[in-house]
Amino acid sequence: xxxxxxATSPYxxxxxxxxxxxQVWGPEAFAEAKRRQVPVLLSVGYAACHxxxxxxxxxxxxxxxxxxxxxxxxNIKVDREERPDVDTIYQSALALLGESGGWPxxxxxxxxxDPFWGGTYFPPSARYGRPGFIDVLKSIHGTYxxxxxxxxxNVGALKEALGKLSASRSGGLPDLTDxxxxxxxxxxxxxxxxxxxxxxPKFPNVPGFALLxxxxxxxxxxxxxxxxxxxxxxxxxxxxxDHLAGGFSxxxxxxxxxxxxxxKMLYDNAELVDLLTLVWQDxxxxxxxxxxxxxxxxxxxxxxxxxxxxxxxxxxxxEGEEGRFYVWTEKEIDQVLSEASADFKRAxxxxxLGNWEHKTILNRSRAPELLSPEEEAALGRSRAKLLAVxxxxxxxxxDDKTLAxxxxxxxxxxxxxxxxxxxxxxxxxxxxxxxxxxxxxxxxDRLLHSARDGKAQHxxxxxxxxxxxxxxxxxxxxxxxxxxxxxxxxxxxxxxRHFWDAANGGYFLTPDDGEALIVRTRNAHDNATPSGNGTQxxxxxxxxxxxxxxxxxxxxxxVIGAFSGDISRSAMAFSTLLNAxxxxxxxxxxxxxxxRHEPAAKxxxxxxxxxxxxxxxxxxxxxxxxxxxxxxAHGKSQVEGKATMYICRGMxxxxxxxxxxxxxxxxxxx
Numbered sequence: 001x002x003x004x005x006x007a008t009s010p011y012x013x014x015x016x017x018x019x020x021x022x023q024v025w026g027p028e029a030f031a032e033a034k035r036r037q038v039p040v041l042l043s044v045g046y047a048a049c050h051x052x053x054x055x056x057x058x059x060x061x062x063x064x065x066x067x068x069x070x071x072x073x074x075n076i077k078v079d080r081e082e083r084p085d086v087d088t089i090y091q092s093a094l095a096l097l098g099e100s101g102g103w104p105x106x107x108x109x110x111x112x113x114d115p116f117w118g119g120t121y122f123p124p125s126a127r128y129g130r131p132g133f134i135d136v137l138k139s140i141h142g143t144y145x146x147x148x149x150x151x152x153x154n155v156g157a158l159k160e161a162l163g164k165l166s167a168s169r170s171g172g173l174p175d176l177t178d179x180x181x182x183x184x185x186x187x188x189x190x191x192x193x194x195x196x197x198x199x200x201p202k203f204p205n206v207p208g209f210a211l212l213x214x215x216x217x218x219x220x221x222x223x224x225x226x227x228x229x230x231x232x233x234x235x236x237x238x239x240x241x242d243h244l245a246g247g248f249s250x251x252x253x254x255x256x257x258x259x260x261x262x263x264k265m266l267y268d269n270a271e272l273v274d275l276l277t278l279v280w281q282d283x284x285x286x287x288x289x290x291x292x293x294x295x296x297x298x299x300x301x302x303x304x305x306x307x308x309x310x311x312x313x314x315x316x317x318x319e320g321e322e323g324r325f326y327v328w329t330e331k332e333i334d335q336v337l338s339e340a341s342a343d344f345k346r347a348x349x350x351x352x353l354g355n356w357e358h359k360t361i362l363n364r365s366r367a368p369e370l371l372s373p374e375e376e377a378a379l380g381r382s383r384a385k386l387l388a389v390x391x392x393x394x395x396x397x398x399d400d401k402t403l404a405x406x407x408x409x410x411x412x413x414x415x416x417x418x419x420x421x422x423x424x425x426x427x428x429x430x431x432x433x434x435x436x437x438x439x440x441x442x443x444x445d446r447l448l449h450s451a452r453d454g455k456a457q458h459x460x461x462x463x464x465x466x467x468x469x470x471x472x473x474x475x476x477x478x479x480x481x482x483x484x485x486x487x488x489x490x491x492x493x494x495x496x497r498h499f500w501d502a503a504n505g506g507y508f509l510t511p512d513d514g515e516a517l518i519v520r521t522r523n524a525h526d527n528a529t530p531s532g533n534g535t536q537x538x539x540x541x542x543x544x545x546x547x548x549x550x551x552x553x554x555x556x557x558x559v560i561g562a563f564s565g566d567i568s569r570s571a572m573a574f575s576t577l578l579n580a581x582x583x584x585x586x587x588x589x590x591x592x593x594x595x596r597h598e599p600a601a602k603x604x605x606x607x608x609x610x611x612x613x614x615x616x617x618x619x620x621x622x623x624x625x626x627x628x629x630x631x632x633a634h635g636k637s638q639v640e641g642k643a644t645m646y647i648c649r650g651m652x653x654x655x656x657x658x659x660x661x662x663x664x665x666x667x668x669x670x
Contacts, residue, residue, distance in 0.1 A: 007325045008288060008452040009079040009210045010399045011047040015056065019066035022077045025086060033074040033111035039144045040113070041073040041137075044080045044087050044105035048250075048263035048313040048397035050119045050322045052104040053486050057320075059133050065124065067553055068134050071140040073108075080105070081312055081403060082450045085461060085554040088521050089162065094118045096161045108140050113518050116144075116154040152665060159518065166522040169565025170505065173557055174581045176218065182578060183215035189572075194256050195231030197572070201261075203251040204235065206271035207534075207575035214582055214614050215280060235272075236291045237368040239361035242326065244387040245302070246294030248272050249316075258363055259356050262316040262323040262396075266303065267529045269295055270409035277417045282612035291490025292417055305400045306454065308432030309440065310410050312433045312454035315397035325396050327359035328386070336389050337382050339458065348373070368619070401452040404441045404460060405529065408467030419609040427478055434471060438487075445490045459514040462499055462507050462532035465491045469539045476546075477618050480596050487544065492543060492652060495536060496555070502611045505562030506533050524563040525573045533559055534576030541584040545617040556584055583615050588647070591633045592620045594643030600658075601643035607663040608645075 004016040004025050015022055023029035033040050043060075045052035059065045069075050080087035081105060091325070093115040093263040100120070107118035119142060122133040124219045131139075144151055157187075186208055189197050196202035209228050216224035235241060238257030240249050247269050249260030260290040273292055303311045318325040330352050334341045348362045350357055355363075358412070370376055412428035417423065438458055441448045447460030447468065469491045476484035501522055507522040509532065524533040540556035560581050567574045590608055595602030606619060621627065623641075627634045632648040645657040657663055 002067070004077060006077075007081050008455055008457070009335075009401060009450075010254065010397070010452070011045060011049075011052075011079040011081070011261075012077055014047065014397075016075055018056070018060045019063050019070075020060050020075050021066075021070045022587070023077050024075055025083060029074055029076050030111055030113060037076065037111075037393075038073055039116075040109040040111060041069060041075045042078065042090060042107040043107055044078045044106070044107070045103045046079055046081050046092065046313070047397055048315045049103045050261060050263070050266065050316040053317050053320075055104050055121050055133075059122070062124065065134055067272060068137050074111075081399075082401070082458060084463070085517060085521065086514075088509065089519055090115055090118070090516060092165055092521075093158050093507065094120070094160055096158055108144075110151070110155060111557065114155040115158055115628050116151045123516050125420075125461060137330070145641070149158065152479075162519045164322060166508075167521065168504065168506065168523070168563045169328075170426060170561050170563075171565035171567070172520040173584070174564055174567065176582065176585065179211075179578055179582055180215060180219060180568075183212055183219075184226060186212055186572055187215075190227040190231065191255065192226070195227070195234040196255070196257070200255045201251055202251050202255060202257060204248070204268055204272060204637060205530075206268075206275050208572050209528050210275055210278070210614070211575040212581055213275070213612075214579060217282070217612060218586070218616060219269060228275075229285075231615075231659070232276060232279060232288060233368055234365065236276075236287050236365040239356075239362075239363040239365070240297070241291065241539070243362045243364070244297035244383050246291075246296075246389060247302075248295065256365060258361060258365060262326055262511075264314040266310055266312055266406045267405075267409050268408070269299065270413045273410075273417055274413040277413070277420050278612055278614060279314075280612075281420055281610060285460055292421070296414065296417065305402060305428075306436055307404040307428070308442070309436040309451075310407050310433055312401050312403055312446075313397040313564065314407060315399070318394050318396040323356075323359075325390070325393050327354075327356065327361055329354065331358060332389075334361075340378065340382050342381075344377070344379060347379055356501075361381065366632075376378040401450055402437070402440065403450055404437055404447050404464035404469040405449070405532075406473040407437050408464070408469075409529065411471035412467070412474040415471070415478045419478050422606065427475075430481070432474060433438055436445075443496055447491070447494075457582055459511055461511075462495065462509050462536070463529065465495050465499075466532040466535040466539060467529075470535055473539060473542050473546075480620050488539065488543060489547075492536070492539060492552075501562070505558045506534060507559070524559075524566075524577045525570075528574050531574070533563065534578075534580050537577060537580035538583050541580060541587065542617055544588055545587050545631075546619065546628075548630035550630070553584070556580065560584070579614070587615045588613055588615050589632060590616060591627065591631075591646045591648070592616045592618075592643060593623055593638050593645075594620070595637070596620045598643060603660040604643055604645045604663065607660040611663075629647075 002021055004012045029572050052531045072156040078086050102120045107115050109115050124134055125132040196661050197205055211229045225656045234257050240257045240260040249265050251261050252264050253259045273295055276288045316322045331616050332351055337344055348646045352359045354360045408639050411430045411433050414426050418427035440451045446458035446552045447464045449458040449460050449464050469488045472484040495507055499507040524531045537556050537559040540552045544552035590599050592604050623638055632651045632653050633646040636646055638644045639656045639658055642658045647654040
């Protein structure tokens with residue numbers, strides 16, 4: 001029987017009425033496979049995945065296909081967002097088989113959970129150069145039954161290779177010269193006209209562009225600036241952006257950022273808000289501010305669950321069609337906008353034939369420059385009318401589970417943006433989300449990864465602790481409240497106790513007291529979200545600068561050193577780790593001595609938060625409070641009782657600054 005009605009994941013619940021006898025991941029399903037002496041069919045996907053829906057409609061809802069699956073296999077459904085630890089292992093196994101990864105992931109396992117063959121999407125009958133799914137099922141089952149030696153050979157080879165994937169080559173701490181070399185290499189891979197790395201399909205790849213932005217701030221070399229701004233300009237005006245409600249889709253299927261895969265993921269939007277904010281602080285580009293404000297508006301309007309948490313995603317599909325909710329015909333535009341239609345159509349690429357499957361994806365790629373304030377205001381009124389009409393359509397599916405790591409990404413982005421744009425309302429929403437995760441996902445000093453309807457489950461992973469620690473540090477910087485620093489310290493201590501690899505350095509993805517899977521994953525690669533090891537290395541660096549405790553610096557160096565020997569193989573994959581290495585070596589420790597909300601102290605703080613300083617470590621302390629003894633500004637005080645700032649690099653600090661006008665970038669010690 002199908003047991004997915006016991007699940008809380010919206011993705012699993014989408015499949016609870018399938019005729020397939022789906023089981024949830026767990027010992028009971030594998031025990032059944034052993035009892036029946038049949039292999040396991042593992043299917044991994046997520047709620048917003050278009051091709052997951054296609055395979056479900058074609059195969060999992062089909063009685064004949066389900067009958068074959070039920071007869072020959074024990075079938076397990078996994079939400080990759082709930083169980084990234086499971087997904088990571090079997091995506092790696094698929095890559096070792098020479099196949100491209102992705103979702104839906106279809107893997108065939110022994111009753112012990114060992115993979116021996118797999119793929120992604122399979123059509124119901126042979127097409128696209130892929131075999132039909134029923135033929136695959138019968139072939140795999142036949143091989144398992146009649147060729148056990150072949151299966152055992154595959155299992156042995158894959159398990160050995162999976163074990164090696166968690167190995168890494170240690171090395172030294174990359175210096176700033178090394179980072180410049182990496183940045184030059186990455187800049188050459190950026191499309192100079194449309195932005196983004198490579199050609200279609202294009203993903204935001206925020207850690208890589210954050211690395212390039214840091215190179216621009218560090219060196220002042222124009223190619224780094226251009227690589228980032230061309231990409232953000234094109235994305236912000238392309239079809240990957242929702243011009244009516246705000247927010248970015250997951251990726252573009254073409255090189256021009258026109259046609260998105262229409263699902264909206266919390267993590268992409270968090271990372272892009274962070275990057276747009278950081279770049280705006282230097283360029284003051286109005287478009288970037290607008291996109292930040294609109295994306296945060298979308299977040300608050302559509303993605304808040306419970307009393308403050310942020311939901312995971314919006315689907316690509318509605319009424320069985322990808323993108324149906326978002327696209328328009330010229331006739332629809334004319335009917336809604338009447339006399340304002342001509343100007344809107346000219347700005348947003350609306351034509352009789354459309355730009356995608358005879359419909360129009362709204363975009364401003366052909367004329368990306370902002371118009372006059374009056375013209376932009378008119379376009380804004382037209383967008384509001386279209387949004388009101390769109391609100392009456394059948395909405396895409398909504399995955400309302402909360403994930404600790406994705407919430408951490410967004411909380412930090414909101415805190416950073418709140419400081420940069422002077423938006424205390426954004427900061428309050430960030431604090432509310434942090435409280436939600438603490439209350440719903442927290443169990444003492446431990447975290448659970450996923451929650452829905454107030455019910456949390458699955459042991460927290462490295463990324464959960466790393467991203468929520470980063471969020472705590474961002475809130476501590478923005479508010480000065482010690483409870484956030486205390487929480488960052490306690491979660492970092494959990495990582496050291498339960499995730500640290502004592503033999504090789506770095507952190508495992510899973511805790512030592514969590515579920516035992518076939519391999520314990522350990523790496524520092526960025527994927528759709530930034531690397532947990534890279535993120536935590538930066539957290540440890542910040543904790544060192546804030547507390548003066550050398551154990552944090554030593555541990556940060558240990559994390560970076562554990563993986564730095566592998567960077568030369570694929571530098572882009574290690575962008576977050578490399579950005580942490582720069583922070584550790586080039587932090588700008590900025591101290592404001594004065595009451596946080598006093599106008600003079602606030603003016604000094606605002607002068608700093610208005611600058612693009614990726615390596616900023618900002619502290620506001622009350623007069624009379626002491627900095628750690630190892631802090632370069634230890635012992636310094638106010639000048640003549642005025643709010644006073646010191647800007648330090650290494651052990652060198654600036655002269656005291658008492659006026660906001662005295663905080664130009666040139667004053668930062670180099």
